[in-house]
Amino acid sequence: MDESLTPPVTASEKPSKTQRKRDMLERQKLGEQLLGLSERQLNALPLDSQLRDALIDAKTIRSREGRRRQLQYIGRLMRTADSHAIEKQLLLWQHGHSPTNQPRLSEAAETLAKSLIEDQTALTQFLERYPHVEVQPLRQLLRTNRQRQRQDLPPGDAWEQLVNQLSQLIQSDDQPL
Numbered sequence: 234m235d236e237s238l239t240p241p242v243t244a245s246e247k248p249s250k251t252q253r254k255r256d257m258l259e260r261q262k263l264g265e266q267l268l269g270l271s272e273r274q275l276n277a278l279p280l281d282s283q284l285r286d287a288l289i290d291a292k293t294i295r296s297r298e299g300r301r302r303q304l305q306y307i308g309r310l311m312r313t314a315d316s317h318a319i320e321k322q323l324l325l326w327q328h329g330h331s332p333t334n335q336p337r338l339s340e341a342a343e344t345l346a347k348s349l350i351e352d353q354t355a356l357t358q359f360l361e362r363y364p365h366v367e368v369q370p371l372r373q374l375l376r377t378n379r380q381r382q383r384q385d386l387p388p389g390d391a392w393e394q395l396v397n398q399l400s401q402l403i404q405s406d407d408q409p410l
Contacts, residue, residue: 257308263316264307266323268292275324279318284310342400346392349399350378363402371398 251272267275267288274284287310291303348355358376360368377391 260311260316261304261308263290263319264291264311267307267319278322280312281314284314292340298398308325340397341403345399346378347402349375349395350382366402371395372400 267278267280268291270278270288272289275288280288284307287303289308291300291307294300294303345359349359356372360366374391374395378388378395381387381389381391
């Protein structure tokens with residue numbers, strides 16, 4: 234292979250030692266933030282198993298020096314982690330979109346689904362708020378659920394599909410209900 238074809242690495246392309254140290258400290262701070270999360274939240278993040286295990290182990294370390302070394306290790310493991318995706322998820326959780334809020338989100342979707350099934354005008358208001366929704370599949374789900382309700386049948390797959398679709402819409406929408 235001819236090395237003359239690859240451009241030489243200049244000093245301006247390579248981060249300075251100070252910048253590398255700043256990046257390392259940022260990764261350690263992110264690791265410290267992750268220590269405050271529950272195991273359920275850690276499992277919801279895009280972490281590899283080695284980093285997740287290191288975070289869980291760090292929670293049990295009581296020695297100051299041992300904890301400091303574990304945080305350095307976590308910072309080193311964070312080099313390969315997708316820190317942008319982790320930070321994005323942490324921001325979502327800080328603004329109320331946490332895994333612990335999933336039951337509340339599901340309840341809101343069920344309430345919305347009931348109002349859409351019972352009131353024909355609610356669909357018009359719903360479509361004004363969510364104009365990007367495909368109307369035909371939504372109407373089909375509503376029609377199926379109304380028919381099951383008239384026949385006194387228990388809710389079926391159509392109900393679950395409707396609630397799932399509505400909860401996804403609510404979750405993607407930044408406006409409160």
